[in-house]
Amino acid sequence: MTRALITGITGQDGLYLAELLHSKGYEVFGLVRGQNNPKFDMVQQLLPEVKLLTGDLTDVSSLTRVLNIAQPDEVYNLGAISFVAYSWENASLTTDVTAKGVLNILEATRLYAGNDISKVRFYQASSSEMYGKVQQVPQTEETLLWPRSPYGVAKVYGHYMTINYRESYGMHASSGILFNHESPRRGPEFVTRKVSRAVARIALGMQDDITLGNLDAKRDWGFAGDYVDAMWRMLQQPEGDDYVVATGETHSIEELLQVAFRVAGIENWRDYVKQDPRFMRPAEVDLLIGDPTKAQEKLGWTPTVGFEQLVEMMVNSDLAEQSALLKK
Secondary structure, eight states: OOEEEEETTTSHHHHHHHHHHHHTTOEEEEEESSTTOTTHHHHHHHOTTSEEEEOOTTOHHHHHHHHHHHOOSEEEEOOSOOOHHHHHHOHHHHIIIIIHHHHHHHHHHHHHHTTOGGGOEEEEEEEGGGTOSOSSSSBOTTSOOOOOSHHHHHHHHHHHHHHHHHHHHOOEEEEEEEOOEEOTTSOTTSHHHHHHHHHHHHHTTSOSOEEESOSSOEEOOEEHHHHHHHHHHHTTSSSOOEEEEOOSOOEEHHHHHHHHHHHTTOSOGGGGEEEOGGGSOSSOOOBOOBOOHHIIIIIOOOOOSOHHHHHHHHHHHHHHHHHHHHHO
16 A cells, blocks of 8 residues: 655645545554644544644654654645735745745655665645746746745745755656646635635625725646646656646636625625725736646646536535525
8 A cells, every 4th residue: 555645635626536546445544743733633634534733844753753753755845824915024934934945845755765765756836926026927847936925935945955856866746737727625815715705795795895905916827636646647657857837828816706795696796796905915926827838748637617507606605605604
């Protein structure tokens, strides 16, 4: 039985990846930071077959202990402080976890593998936020990285450190440069879930409006369940490499709002949307759109969920959730 360790298992990607690996017959271990993690019980209820271990990406000794317990064949590093807006508020903590944490888990994995570096394969969750002030449209694996947030800078560090361990030690280490990927499991602080939840509450008479920042920003949005399949495919290749994982389509926040309100049966969506400069980024990333050609050709990966289908999925999920709250 193949064994896998997932850091960041409490996030949407970690949950979908754990489900995927379990369906493929893996024994799955998840790293959880702290015994009082509020999502600990949620993961156990949703994925009782996953073995949860406590550890911290900022503590190499805890990572070494966890690796020796899990004895993984594959390590998926999804753990990070991943809310971009928060990274301006706490750049130091973002750096410790999202940047240096990658070095810590890479080094712990290398030490765990010992003289047999080929016995474990490593995946790093890189991000389209690394492109920032985009220098090429669409963005590929070769596009110059120009991050525009502390989060993006931290992800660039982790990305290049993964490449360095691959080139320096011969580690089977791959980076997935994932463009925005969403789902009903997305945290409510992210704009897609903020929109889907607010639209559901507005439709149900539980909320009057929604306040956002830049409605013109464009993103390449896909379904998180599709993207974790690409992660797994990377670690099944003969050698580690870097791959853009994206849909190749871009949509604005305004389009997101149009579709979300339409799903809820509301056409005059502008009547319910306000803008506030507080929600504007200090340095905006205006246009992200990925070229997934390499992933399609080398991994045989293609997204299965389109933009409108994704938004419909999220709004309907929040309508069901908020309706249930109304009935309590």
